[in-house]
Amino acid sequence: MGVPMLCWPYFADQFLNSTYVVDVWKVGLRLEANNDGLVEKEEIRKVIERLVATEEGRIIREEMKKWSSTAKSTVKEGGSSSTNYKLFVNAMMKSRFVRMSACLEKMSSGNCKTKMPHALLIPFPAQGHINPMMQLAWKLVSDGFFITFLNTDVNHQRIIKANKDKDMQNNGDKIRMISVPGGLPPKKVAELHHISLAGFHTSLVSTFAIRYFSPKLVSLGILPSDGIPEDDMVQKYLPSMPPLQSAHLPWFSGGEYLFRHGIRMAKEVAKIEWILFNTIYELEGGVADDLSREMGVFPIGPLISPEFLNGDRKISTTASIWEDNMECLEWLEKQCEQSVIYVAFGSHGILNNQQVEELALGLEAAQRPFLWVVHSDVMNGTIGGLPAGFLDRVDDRGCIVSWAPQLRVLSHPSIACFVTHCGWNSVQESITMGVPMLCWPHFGDQFINSTYVVHVWKVGLPLKLNNDGLIEKEEFRRAIERLVATEEGRAIREEMKKWNSIARNTVKEGGLSSTNYNLFVKAMMK
Structure with a gap:
């Protein structure tokens, strides 16, 4: 409908949606709460005035015209939403559940090339759950299981596309990748096919x-x-x-x-x-x-590919729903041992323009090589907020990519530390590869993970927010220096060696x- 917004999120994904509206799509403004959590009348009046009666509001309305046109085009013939809808209708017409059930029954009855235990794996439909469950799948395969790996239709197609060079769809003798429309509970699937049910938790x-x-x-x-x-x-x-x-x-x-x-x-x-x-x-x-x-x-x-535990960094059996940028590995080969600052905030990390600027200036001030992952899905294909001339000034020591093969990066000898959102996969991978962390949790269990990293295992340092909720450039610079160039950092690296050994020995x-x-x-x- 093309209507700009004033954003006042309450809970759950509303905060994420608001961030996109204000900082990514730029089709609205944020209502700021006071110290008591209230949005005051004067704040509401001022923001309404900004949106409807200023040059800033005019620019927002122009951006909204662009996105409104995109929204209307996508449901027309040939648009992505129209195409997706037709794919869904076609799938329902072909009785997908009946075909899947018949296929599984055929397998359980022994009408297949070899008799082997059969496990049906159903991950929660998010990157942080799919990848570790795929590691479990390959581990079960190594112990004689046949795996049916069930995803939602959307994630199935993204995995196949992102891993097109790995031919994941044609591993029929080991892992069969199938998909269903979202919404079928695991317990119902287990009861339907008379198979055992096990829980798999991807966090602490x-x-x-x-x-x-x-x-x-x-x-x-x-x-x-x-x-x-x-x-x-x-x-x-x-x-x-x-x-x-x-x-x-x-x-x-x-x-x-x-x-x-x-x-x-x-x-x-x-x-x-x-x-x-x-x-x-x-x-x-x-x-x-x-x-x-x-x-x-x-x-x-840790459910991590065995080749990484054995020192082979060239192969990886992951199930990323985004395509890795492999050029960054060539760049790492040119860097000195334990010199590179690796910065990545997972598949859902979002920074506003002001925070991007502070992080960029902090990395520049650190005067060290850095590899920075900024997901193009999050930044709409561009990186907003970079200071003028930043890319030119750091061209000789900076590498910015949209997605990276994280285990291959963390296992590279050039990596000195990991600036992380403290998602559990990232933390466990960092420990298993022996890389100390700078912790910047954003939401959910990331705060618990960060607490353990800093205060219990003592394998990282926290990044501290200022009163406006920003991590300033000088905080980045100081924290990097503490971790890589002081006695405190040396002690953290020694602790990391201990936990790294435990992580590898336990498997x-x-x-x-x-x-x-x-x-x-x-x-x-x-």
Whole structure:
């Protein structure tokens, strides 16, 4: 309809949507809350005036015309939405579920080339869940399983496209990639095909545990009934976990809805006999022990391609939904050992223009080589906010790409440290590759992960926000210097060596993750 917006998000993905509206598409303005969390009348009046009666508002309306035209074109014949809709209708007409069911029944009856245990893997439809489950799939294949890997239609096509050189669709003798329209629960699939059901959690045990035990925390008066503390204070919520800021609880940004959803999810998962965690027992043994008294907890991480653990960086069996930029590896080959600052914020990291500028100036001031990943999907194909002349000034020591093969990057000897959003996959990969971290958590469980990295495992440093919620260029420069060029940084690297050794040993024969995995395999074989 082409109407510019004033953005006032409340919870969950609304904050993400607002960021796109204001900072990416530039079709609206943000309403700012005061210190008490209120948007005051004068703020509303001023922002309305900016949007409807100033040059800034005129520019926003011009941008909206462009996006309005895009929205209307996409549902016309040949537009992407029209095409997607027709693909969906065609799929429904062909009775996809019937065909999939018949295929699985044929396999279970022995009408296939070889008889072997068959596992159906269904990841949550997001990059951070798909990739580690694909690592589990390949691991099961190595132990004689045939895998059916089920994705949503959209992710299936993205994986095939992003991995077109790896011919993932034609691994029929090992892994069969199939897809369904989104919405079919795993429990229903298991019951439909009379197969065992196992849970697979891609975060720390601690993240699951605090959700599972939150009803008890409410009954003890440690949490309010809606799960959202009024005051932001440091609190020890579970005896075996480090203290957390109230605002760093994994459901905090999503409000009461996400709090209730987490409780329901944890209760359902607790009923499953085998709950596999892509984590390392030694990293959080106390929490794992506490939760094991309530349900079956089996840490089997790190689920990382064996070639990386064996020192071979040339091959990778990942399932990225974005295509890697391999030129950055050639660039890394030209850099000195432990000299490069690697900067990446995962598949959903979004920075506004002001924060992009501060980060760019901080990297420039550090006077060190850097590899910076800025996803083109997030930045609409361009990088907004870069200071004038920045690319020219850092041309001899900077490499900026839209997506990178992260394990190959982290395992490269030129990497000195990792500036990360502290998504669990990134943290675990960094530990397994022995790279210290600068922690910049954005939302969800990333704050818990960051707390462990900095205060428990002591393998990284925090990046501190100013009063406006920005990390300033000088903070970047100072933190980089502390981590790579001081005695404090040397001590952190020594700690990292210890955890790196633990991470690699736990998946070797006799290690706890290896033992847990073998127990699971034997149980599934019966």
